[in-house]
Amino acid sequence: MNAADRLKSFLEGIDGYITAKGITPTKFNTEFALAETLSLDDLEKLTQDECFNHAYQLYQFADHVSQERAHCENVIRWCESSLMSIISEGLNSGVWDQYAKHDVKVATILRSDDIASKINDWKLTAEGRLESIKNREYNIRRKADILIEKGKRR
16 A cells, blocks of 8 residues: 555544544535624624624634644644654665764665655644644634623623
8 A cells, every 4th residue: 555545544534533423513604704804893792692603613713723723733643653663764774874874865765765755744744734723713712702701791
């Protein structure tokens, strides 16, 4: 099995577990965006129930984003584990100058091994996505908290 198939199998195993346990979050819904993009005028006109309803929608959206964050983290962990195996094999091959720096050895392996290079690309992509997702999840939960507080004051 090639690296892409192993990663796919790994992720499918995790998704299968989550589905079997019945803990899958709500699928994305366009109503999530409506709750997030309310103008200040619209916010002022919301009733208490509407504040709570929109907050609920935002929490569902945050759960959806959280699932995406976990997916990226799982990809990163799998990539790191796979890279460590490939790199340790390469380092133990005995073709290295004993005075070469570890970083240089790793970079050489990543450059010369096509599979390691591809896995490293996947890892970098997942890390880049993760940074955006982390901030997004926090901001959505914060907006939901604000609506909850606003609803309490009504």
